[in-house]
Structure formats: C-alpha cells, structure tokens
Amino acid sequence: MTGVMKNCIESKLTLRERKKEQTRRALARAAAELLLLAGDEGMTVAAIAARAGVSTRTFHNYFPRREDALIAFLETTVAEFAQKVRQAPEGETPLATLHHLISERVGSHESGSPDTLLNLMTIGDHLSYTTSPEEREQVRHLLDELLDALHRRGGGRLTRHATALLLGSALTAGAIAVESAQGGKDARRLSPWVLAEDSPSTTELLDAQFTLLAEGFGA
Known part of the structure; x- marks a missing residue:
C-alpha cells in the first residue's frame, strides 16, 4: 500500500469517526433539550431522533435508552x-x-x-x-x-x-x-x-x- 493511499484511508476513517462523534453529541444534546422542554413524557426516542435529524434506528446504534x-x-x-x-x-x-x-x-x-x-x-x-x-x-x-x-x-x-x-x-x-x-x-x-x-x-x-x-x- 502506497503512502498516499494509506493517508487517504486514514483521513476517511478520521472523518467517519468525527461524524459519528458529532451524531452522538447531537443525540445526547437533543435528549437533554427535550427533557427540559417537554419533560420525561415528551423525551421519547422518536422525538430525540427527529430533533437530531436522524432515524430512531440510528439513535439505537448509539444508545440503548x-x-x-x-x-x-x-x-x-x-x-x-x-x-x-x-x-x-x-x-x-x-x-x-x-x-x-x-x-x-x-x-x-x-x-x-x-x-x-x-x-x-x-x-x-x-x-x-x-x-x-x-x-x-x-x-x-x-x-x-x-x-x-x-x-x-x-x-x-x-x-x-x-x-x-x-x-x-x-x-x-x-x-x-x-x-x-x-x-x-x-x-x-x-x-x-x-x-x-x-x-x-x-x-x-x-x-x-x-x-x-x-x-x-x-x-
């Protein structure tokens, strides 16, 4: 594997990791905001996912609950x-x-x-x-x-x-x-x-x- 190719792969992995961390943080913040705005009943998984702009399946890829x-x-x-x-x-x-x-x-x-x-x-x-x-x-x-x-x-x-x-x-x-x-x-x-x-x-x-x-x- 050439050095250039290796660097490209590492850059893509780093970008993917950054995006995953951004999604994780967006979901966590959305949950906190909904708890404060809508209370426990309004802080549903579906509402958290929608606020973060992802699907409920994506939510469960990051958090069990x-x-x-x-x-x-x-x-x-x-x-x-x-x-x-x-x-x-x-x-x-x-x-x-x-x-x-x-x-x-x-x-x-x-x-x-x-x-x-x-x-x-x-x-x-x-x-x-x-x-x-x-x-x-x-x-x-x-x-x-x-x-x-x-x-x-x-x-x-x-x-x-x-x-x-x-x-x-x-x-x-x-x-x-x-x-x-x-x-x-x-x-x-x-x-x-x-x-x-x-x-x-x-x-x-x-x-x-x-x-x-x-x-x-x-x-």
Missing part, C-alpha cells in the same frame, strides 16, 4: 469543564477557576440551553430518579475527571476530600445565586428564607458567594 443519551450529555459537559480547568492560566487557584467556569454557566431553567448550571442539575436529578443503582453510581462518578483536574491545579495543597468539598461548595454557590436572582420561582433546593424578593443580579450574587468561599464565613 434515552437515559444513556442524557448520561452521555453530562459526560461531555463535565469533560469540557475539566479541559477548561486544565487550560486555566498558570497560578490561578482552583476556586478562581471554578468561579470563572460557573460564571459562564449561570442561567435560568427557561433559557432553553441544557448547558446552564440549573439545567445541568435538573438533568442530574432526573437521572437519579430514573436509573438503576449501578447507573446512579456511574452518574456519581461523572465528576471524577473534573475533581482530578481541580486536584492537580491545587498542586497538592488540597486533599482529595478538600477538593470534593470545594467543588460541592462552588456548585451550591452558583445554584443559590441563580435561584435567588430569580426571586425564588425555581427554589426547589433552597429554604424560602434564602431567597429575597429584591435580589441583586446573578453576577453580583455569584461574586459575593465566591468572596465568602475565598475569605471564609467568620463563623
């Missing part, structure tokens, strides 16, 4: 988060990196994008109710790559337990900021007294939350 598509969406999103952590400026603290990362993802349930913080949490909640114990364990470990990236960014100054606490605190700070800014209409996880009628903007609330995390609560 709709929940697998949702898990794939979360996997891809978390992988993107981890990559951003690894690419953050040298010397930036894990907390500062999380602040930037979460700032990019704040948004309401009505935004239409499955990438917002609250919508990602909604997808996670749905999976916790609709999957088997083994699958829930898989979902629980979705954050492992992100935790590892944060732990490495800390340069050994944070233990693995401290890294997990940092990530959990940052995600909670983001959720509080978004829900408070919306006047409590999405307050499903927080006590009513946390939510003020006349709250500052989401960005202001988020900055204040991360200042508390950085400086401590003085309690």
Whole structure:
C-alpha cells in the first residue's frame, strides 16, 4: 500500500469517526433539550431522533435508552469543564477557576440551553430518579475527571476530600445565586428564607458567594 493511499484511508476513517462523534453529541444534546422542554413524557426516542435529524434506528446504534443519551450529555459537559480547568492560566487557584467556569454557566431553567448550571442539575436529578443503582453510581462518578483536574491545579495543597468539598461548595454557590436572582420561582433546593424578593443580579450574587468561599464565613 502506497503512502498516499494509506493517508487517504486514514483521513476517511478520521472523518467517519468525527461524524459519528458529532451524531452522538447531537443525540445526547437533543435528549437533554427535550427533557427540559417537554419533560420525561415528551423525551421519547422518536422525538430525540427527529430533533437530531436522524432515524430512531440510528439513535439505537448509539444508545440503548434515552437515559444513556442524557448520561452521555453530562459526560461531555463535565469533560469540557475539566479541559477548561486544565487550560486555566498558570497560578490561578482552583476556586478562581471554578468561579470563572460557573460564571459562564449561570442561567435560568427557561433559557432553553441544557448547558446552564440549573439545567445541568435538573438533568442530574432526573437521572437519579430514573436509573438503576449501578447507573446512579456511574452518574456519581461523572465528576471524577473534573475533581482530578481541580486536584492537580491545587498542586497538592488540597486533599482529595478538600477538593470534593470545594467543588460541592462552588456548585451550591452558583445554584443559590441563580435561584435567588430569580426571586425564588425555581427554589426547589433552597429554604424560602434564602431567597429575597429584591435580589441583586446573578453576577453580583455569584461574586459575593465566591468572596465568602475565598475569605471564609467568620463563623
């Protein structure tokens, strides 16, 4: 086989692999969007396939069930988060990196994008109710790559337990900021007294939350 022919075959394989990955991602995102727009009943395999522009047979070539598509969406999103952590400026603290990362993802349930913080949490909640114990364990470990990236960014100054606490605190700070800014209409996880009628903007609330995390609560 000549070198030219070999390169042509490898290019075709790479193109085929890229197209397969694009289809997989399109199906995963379509499932996430439909869950948020139409709920569990509207998130049928047929609807997911139609939204992604493929047949139901193609859907099953990639995923056994709709929940697998949702898990794939979360996997891809978390992988993107981890990559951003690894690419953050040298010397930036894990907390500062999380602040930037979460700032990019704040948004309401009505935004239409499955990438917002609250919508990602909604997808996670749905999976916790609709999957088997083994699958829930898989979902629980979705954050492992992100935790590892944060732990490495800390340069050994944070233990693995401290890294997990940092990530959990940052995600909670983001959720509080978004829900408070919306006047409590999405307050499903927080006590009513946390939510003020006349709250500052989401960005202001988020900055204040991360200042508390950085400086401590003085309690």
